[in-house]
Amino acid sequence: MGILEVKNVGxxxxxxxxxxxxxxxxxxxxxxxxxxxxxxxxxxxxNCLVGKLIPDTGSVMFDGQSVLGRKPYEINQMxxxxxxxxxxxxxDLTVLENMLIPCFAKRDGAFSLNAITSVPSETDVLxxxxxxxxxxxxxxxxxxxxxxxxxxxKRRLEIGMCLSQEPRLLLLDEPTAGMARADxxxxxxxxxxxxxxxxxxxxxxxxxxxxxFSLADRITVLAQxxxxxxxxxQNIRGNPKVREAYLGESA
Amino acid sequence: MFGLDKKDTRMLLVVAVLTLCAPFILNPxxxxxxxxxxxxxxxxxxxxxxxxxIFAIGFNILFGLTGYLSFGHAAFxxxxxxxxxxxxxxxxxxxxxxxxxxxxISGLFAxxxxxxxxxxxGIYFSILTLAFAQMSFNLAYSVLTPITNGETGLQLTxxxxxxxxxxxxxxxxxxxxxxxxxxxxxxxxxxVGPWAFxxxxxxYLCxxxxxxxxxxxxxxxxxxxxxxxxxxxxxxxxxxxxxxNTKPYTLAAFVISGMYxxxxxxxxxxxxxxxxxxxxxxxxxxxxxxxxxxxxxxTLIGPVLGAGFIKYFENIFSKINDTVLHNWFAFMPDGxxxxxxxxxxxxxxxxxxxxxxxxxxxxxxxxxxxxxxxGQRIAKWVKGRKNKDDSTSATKxxxx
Numbered sequence: 001m002g003i004l005e006v007k008n009v010g011x012x013x014x015x016x017x018x019x020x021x022x023x024x025x026x027x028x029x030x031x032x033x034x035x036x037x038x039x040x041x042x043x044x045x046x047n048c049l050v051g052k053l054i055p056d057t058g059s060v061m062f063d064g065q066s067v068l069g070r071k072p073y074e075i076n077q078m079x080x081x082x083x084x085x086x087x088x089x090x091x092d093l094t095v096l097e098n099m100l101i102p103c104f105a106k107r108d109g110a111f112s113l114n115a116i117t118s119v120p121s122e123t124d125v126l127x128x129x130x131x132x133x134x135x136x137x138x139x140x141x142x143x144x145x146x147x148x149x150x151x152x153x154k155r156r157l158e159i160g161m162c163l164s165q166e167p168r169l170l171l172l173d174e175p176t177a178g179m180a181r182a183d184x185x186x187x188x189x190x191x192x193x194x195x196x197x198x199x200x201x202x203x204x205x206x207x208x209x210x211x212x213f214s215l216a217d218r219i220t221v222l223a224q225x226x227x228x229x230x231x232x233x234q235n236i237r238g239n240p241k242v243r244e245a246y247l248g249e250s251a
Numbered sequence: 252m253f254g255l256d257k258k259d260t261r262m263l264l265v266v267a268v269l270t271l272c273a274p275f276i277l278n279p280x281x282x283x284x285x286x287x288x289x290x291x292x293x294x295x296x297x298x299x300x301x302x303x304x305i306f307a308i309g310f311n312i313l314f315g316l317t318g319y320l321s322f323g324h325a326a327f328x329x330x331x332x333x334x335x336x337x338x339x340x341x342x343x344x345x346x347x348x349x350x351x352x353x354x355x356i357s358g359l360f361a362x363x364x365x366x367x368x369x370x371x372x373g374i375y376f377s378i379l380t381l382a383f384a385q386m387s388f389n390l391a392y393s394v395l396t397p398i399t400n401g402e403t404g405l406q407l408t409x410x411x412x413x414x415x416x417x418x419x420x421x422x423x424x425x426x427x428x429x430x431x432x433x434x435x436x437x438x439x440x441x442x443v444g445p446w447a448f449x450x451x452x453x454x455y456l457c458x459x460x461x462x463x464x465x466x467x468x469x470x471x472x473x474x475x476x477x478x479x480x481x482x483x484x485x486x487x488x489x490x491x492x493x494x495x496n497t498k499p500y501t502l503a504a505f506v507i508s509g510m511y512x513x514x515x516x517x518x519x520x521x522x523x524x525x526x527x528x529x530x531x532x533x534x535x536x537x538x539x540x541x542x543x544x545x546x547x548x549x550t551l552i553g554p555v556l557g558a559g560f561i562k563y564f565e566n567i568f569s570k571i572n573d574t575v576l577h578n579w580f581a582f583m584p585d586g587x588x589x590x591x592x593x594x595x596x597x598x599x600x601x602x603x604x605x606x607x608x609x610x611x612x613x614x615x616x617x618x619x620x621x622x623x624x625x626g627q628r629i630a631k632w633v634k635g636r637k638n639k640d641d642s643t644s645a646t647k648x649x650x651x
Contacts, residue, residue: 050492076494088492090485093478101482102493104475110496113503115476118254122475165494 307554309511323384331516357513404527547621
């Protein structure tokens with residue numbers, strides 16, 4: 001049994017069958033990559049996992065509990081954090097405040113009318129956020145407006161925010177899309193570090209083969225809304241079906 | 252002090268000094284001088300300054316922090332006023348129960364309206380709140396006449412029950428509002444040379460309430476709750492995917508700001524025990540939006556400044572008439588004098604809205620952060636000049 005079990009999931013938008021019959025099992029403490037050509041249904045699948053979309057058929061189980069019909073914030077509180085394709089951070093707030101918010105969400109839950117204390121007096125949460133900033137190598141930027149960070153730093157911050165919630169499953173939606181080579185390599189190193197140092201399961205959707213093959217323990221290839229193959233990276237590389245559906249195009 | 256950091260404590264103290272010394276500060280001109288018409292230190296106007304300050308502080312908790320622009324906040328002010336007047340009619344002329352009821356009822360009303368309106372955001376939210384406020388206005392104006400007394404407005408009468416008080420005083424008139432016997436209208440006049448300063452009990456009650464709610468708003472701004480509200484404004488998507496439910500946050504902010512508005516309404520009725528439907532009209536809702544933006548939305552002190560600014564203009568500018576203008580420009584040759592008065596005329600008296608409109612446009616275009624940003628820029632400029640002086644003298648010194 002994997003930590004995330006997707007069974008027979010289908011999703012239709014009008015005349016378009018975005019997802020046919022998806023089965024997917026993500027094992028605990030592995031990095032599972034989902035790849036596929038444009039329009040293969042990767043993002044639709046991800047949106048079904050986090051509560052943005054509700055699939056028409058099938059089931060999605062996280063750690064033995066169904067996530068279907070739950071709101072995104074409820075699913076997050078179950079232990080699934082999501083990193084977006086374009087970094088979604090609180091642009092009007094400082095880097096430190098960005099890090100504080102998930103720490104408060106972790107401690108106080110989905111809603112808390114904590115208007116009595118002041119932020120500087122919440123030492124436990126502050127310490128945790130500061131520690132995460134150090135881990136993310138951003139401590140010197142803590143008072144910067146997060147909107148003025150570079151793309152790579154925004155990504156780092158977003159990943160740090162997700163990690164500070166101590167999620168069991170981290171979902172990454174093309175984390176290196178639109179990044180310069182150096183930023184991409186930094187992100188790969190960061191993700192490798194996270195994988196080695198934490199008890200965390202990572203599911204990653206990615207276009208960049210370099211990223212996929214340097215991180216993934218297991219790869220699912222999606223084409224036209226159905227999984228084509230699921231295998232180890234070295235077997236995927238040599239698989240003729242995959243070459244035809246995906247790698248063949250770019251080669 | 253009071254769990255605030257140094258900067259916030261200083262700001263609170265500044266506001267405290269300004270409000271408590273307002274009778275002096277707002278009366279800089281001797282009573283008989285030509286400039287006396289610019290004095291704003293009379294009880295009626297000072298009360299309005301602080302009451303609208305409270306209204307704007309509350310509005311800013313919603314608009315400044317979460318970015319939800321409500322166009323119907325006057326409805327809560329009106330509900331607060333009606334509740335307070337009913338308390339005067341039924342219970343007693345003491346202002347404490349009246350103000351408490353005003354806050355509670357407007358809070359419940361805000362809970363109801365907020366619950367429905369907050370299903371949408373952006374312009375749709377604004378339109379929903381506007382629609383609710385106009386519905387409330389029309390209800391108060393016509394359908395609910397038994398409760399609101401329609402277009403006449405709700406007033407005290409001699410045959411109100413007033414269970415804990417008296418229906419009429421010994422000399423047969425309607426009793427006045429008081430705080431445990433201290434009459435709200437009682438005013439002590441201090442004459443110093445040509446000046447006359449007025450200290451009014453009602454004003455000081457309002458001022459103390461303002462200080463209390465200003466302190467509360469600082470605490471909210473600096474709390475984790477306040478930070479969450481700013482996060483709502485910044486990125487709701489990230490909020491949802493960080494395990495936070497945005498809805499109760501926005502609803503709580505809406506209810507708190509509705510209670511502030513109800514408090515303002517209750518105080519208004521405590522100073523002058525009548526309530527009319529026009530207090531709920533959309534122009535009144537728009538006014539508090541103007542106050543907040545003019546002063547600086549999202550800043551602590553901005554709304555108070557904006558409220559003072561607009562109320563000053565409303566009361567002082569609108570009193571300038573052509574005769575006054577002719578007096579001012581009397582030193583000019585006749586033709587020129589008439590011409591200047593002709594030019595200035597549309598901007599004064601009933602035309603003060605025109606002046607306000609121009610001011611508002613200038614502020615929004617050149618100072619998007621409101622009067623507070625203006626103040627910050629001046630402070631920066633002064634500081635920059637000082638530093639420049641220091642650095643030039645520093646470079647000069649070694650050379651000498």
